[in-house]
Amino acid sequence: MTTENSHKTPSYTITCRMSHEAAALERLCQVVRIRGFRIAKMAVESSIAGADEILEIALTIQGHRPVAMLQSQLEKLHTVAEVILTAPALVPAASRRA
Amino acid sequence: MNGAQHILEAFHRHNIQTVFGYPGGCIMPLYDALVDDARVEHVLCRHEQGCALAADGYARASGKLGVCIATSGPGATNLITGVANAHRDSIPMLVITGQVPSALIGTDAFQETDVLGMTLGIVKHSYLVESADELPEILEEAMALAQTGRPGPVWVDIPKDILLAQTTAMPNSPLAQPEATCPDVGPAIAMLRAAQKPLLYSGGGISLAHAEECFREFAECSALPAVVTLKGIGNPGKHSAHNLGMLGMHGSRAANRAVDECDLLLVIGARLDDRATGKLDGFAPNAQTIHIDADAAEFNKLRSADLTVRGDLNTILGELTRALREAPLAINAWRKQCQIWRTTGGFQAADNEEPLAPITGPAFVRQLSRVAPDDTIIACDVGQHQMWVAQHYQFDHPRHHLTSGGLGTMGFGLPAAIGAQFANRKSTVINVAGDGSFMMNAQELATIRRYNLPVKLIIMDNQCLGMVRQQQELFYNNRESHINLDDNPDFVALARAFDIPALKIERTDQVRRGIETILAYNGPMLLHVAIARQENVWPIVKPGGSNKEMIDETRRLAADKKEMTA
Numbered sequence A: 001m002t003t004e005n006s007h008k009t010p011s012y013t014i015t016c017r018m019s020h021e022a023a024a025l026e027r028l029c030q031v032v033r034i035r036g037f038r039i040a041k042m043a044v045e046s047s048i049a050g051a052d053e054i055l056e057i058a059l060t061i062q063g064h065r066p067v068a069m070l071q072s073q074l075e076k077l078h079t080v081a082e083v084i085l086t087a088p089a090l091v092p093a094a095s096r097r098a
Numbered sequence B: 001m002n003g004a005q006h007i008l009e010a011f012h013r014h015n016i017q018t019v020f021g022y023p024g025g026c027i028m029p030l031y032d033a034l035v036d037d038a039r040v041e042h043v044l045c046r047h048e049q050g051c052a053l054a055a056d057g058y059a060r061a062s063g064k065l066g067v068c069i070a071t072s073g074p075g076a077t078n079l080i081t082g083v084a085n086a087h088r089d090s091i092p093m094l095v096i097t098g099q100v101p102s103a104l105i106g107t108d109a110f111q112e113t114d115v116l117g118m119t120l121g122i123v124k125h126s127y128l129v130e131s132a133d134e135l136p137e138i139l140e141e142a143m144a145l146a147q148t149g150r151p152g153p154v155w156v157d158i159p160k161d162i163l164l165a166q167t168t169a170m171p172n173s174p175l176a177q178p179e180a181t182c183p184d185v186g187p188a189i190a191m192l193r194a195a196q197k198p199l200l201y202s203g204g205g206i207s208l209a210h211a212e213e214c215f216r217e218f219a220e221c222s223a224l225p226a227v228v229t230l231k232g233i234g235n236p237g238k239h240s241a242h243n244l245g246m247l248g249m250h251g252s253r254a255a256n257r258a259v260d261e262c263d264l265l266l267v268i269g270a271r272l273d274d275r276a277t278g279k280l281d282g283f284a285p286n287a288q289t290i291h292i293d294a295d296a297a298e299f300n301k302l303r304s305a306d307l308t309v310r311g312d313l314n315t316i317l318g319e320l321t322r323a324l325r326e327a328p329l330a331i332n333a334w335r336k337q338c339q340i341w342r343t344t345g346g347f348q349a350a351d352n353e354e355p356l357a358p359i360t361g362p363a364f365v366r367q368l369s370r371v372a373p374d375d376t377i378i379a380c381d382v383g384q385h386q387m388w389v390a391q392h393y394q395f396d397h398p399r400h401h402l403t404s405g406g407l408g409t410m411g412f413g414l415p416a417a418i419g420a421q422f423a424n425r426k427s428t429v430i431n432v433a434g435d436g437s438f439m440m441n442a443q444e445l446a447t448i449r450r451y452n453l454p455v456k457l458i459i460m461d462n463q464c465l466g467m468v469r470q471q472q473e474l475f476y477n478n479r480e481s482h483i484n485l486d487d488n489p490d491f492v493a494l495a496r497a498f499d500i501p502a503l504k505i506e507r508t509d510q511v512r513r514g515i516e517t518i519l520a521y522n523g524p525m526l527l528h529v530a531i532a533r534q535e536n537v538w539p540i541v542k543p544g545g546s547n548k549e550m551i552d553e554t555r556r557l558a559a560d561k562k563e564m565t566a
């Protein structure tokens, strides 16, 4: 039996600024996955800030765990400068599978 | 200077005198540079896992950075378990690997593996060096990163052409570390004062922060009843009157009972790991929690805290001590209660008086604890013997107890003892191993022999994978599955093959002499201790169960009897 709640997975939008080093995106995605979230959408843009190459990443992620936990793990990454979290919304399970 | 020489320069700048490594194709330029460098002692282990675990043991025992080196491909993959081990226990480590030349990366070249990709989840940070000019700065950053904040392993993967390339680049001067400011401890003090049954819960974070002394002062001044995690063993010191011992799956009844009854849990430098807390629902059900740590990501991860304090543990503990010194806590009734539990529910094991009786694990460890000198470092392997050491050995300092906590890596103890002996040349270093664990890195006997390290090796041989056998007995209807090791090699002959003297003991009356013999011997020596196969570690909490439901031998026997008469 499924409950009303189990049909819905909370979804969050996170924007993240990090330096553009080897494996930068893999590192980010690895943390998102292992901390219990799925990436539903991802947009990446690179830019130059002084001597540094910066990545701006917008992520829509889904997961049942507290997103603050993910945020603090992402903030710990050495190359991550900033993580901004926007308010969650519940996504119906159907659209999750789509 | 070429890239390889820059690495050695970085070692000199940071006073790194001992490194553990194994050569091979892509790291050869560094080994070539080592030929001309007398300032760095390179320790050749016999397997890269041995190198990483020795570097880990070196770091744990000394509080300094551990360094390991390997070649690309299989050299790098062999390091992985050791690096993961360091990562899980937040051990400061610099890992250097050679990589195939830059132009060959991604061509499936000989001994190419995607080291950066493979190791993302087991490092604090990692680098693939892309030019010789950036190498000096990367090395500087890597060493700082490994040792600051919450420490951890940092991996620098360096293509061979970069090791050979000349560069005049120098690292920037290190950024000045901001003075540690102390967060406000006022709310924590207020909660401590309001509590009637506060309990101090400390872990490995104390020694990681080099806060052993401040912790000891705080523990003594507050006179709080205290429990420790596996990695916090030694924090309160062996003479502490308030220490209830280790909590958790194989914790003392006293420690688990105090956690169950306390109304305030003061968690310092611990991450509330599942082996310590048991089922979270039932953990410290009546308590508010104050969580103090250097890593904010640990807060509210498993148990939500009523108050979190992030910062340098030395500074915070100093402030807490100052506040409590002015006005001590009035919790005498609670202290008294905990003392009673300490007497009745501490780790107990009768010393066997019967001279011909077989040796039991706990009694052996108690004897070892009595006989070994105070500065002895014990490097454990993983299994029942590890828990007997945790329960029954009296440690006076957390750096004297080297144990693989987070990863639980069988094979940790022998290489870790090698690292610890290099870090503390004069201390007694003992590896306490199980027969299963010992065989995981037995090749490192050759390292002990080569450097003539006076490491003492104790194998507690129950002819099986005891910890797994115990769980099969208790939780899988005694259906033994692939745990039998009754075809072990002759360990005494094995040691002798490495030119290490050894002796075997089997009876209680041989224990003291056996221990004294290996301790007195001027050099490495192995003691093969035969113990009963069926012996279990008590008490135990069923995996996933609540710490309240501890099973001990008498309770299990009663349950068996009931089943038989039913």
Ligand SMILES: Cc1ncc(C[n+]2csc(CCOP(=O)(O)OP(=O)(O)O)c2C)c(N)n1
Binding pocket: B381, B382, B383, B384, B385, B386, B407, B408, B409, B410, B411, B433, B434, B435, B436, B437, B438, B460, B462, B464, B465, B466, B467, B468
């Ligand atoms: C590398 C590794 N493989 C498997 C395990 C699972 N494991 C945990 S304890 C244990 C048995 C250890 O046996 P032994 O070293 O003889 O110690 P004992 O429990 O008998 O004291 C095993 C297989 C592990 N922790 N590490």
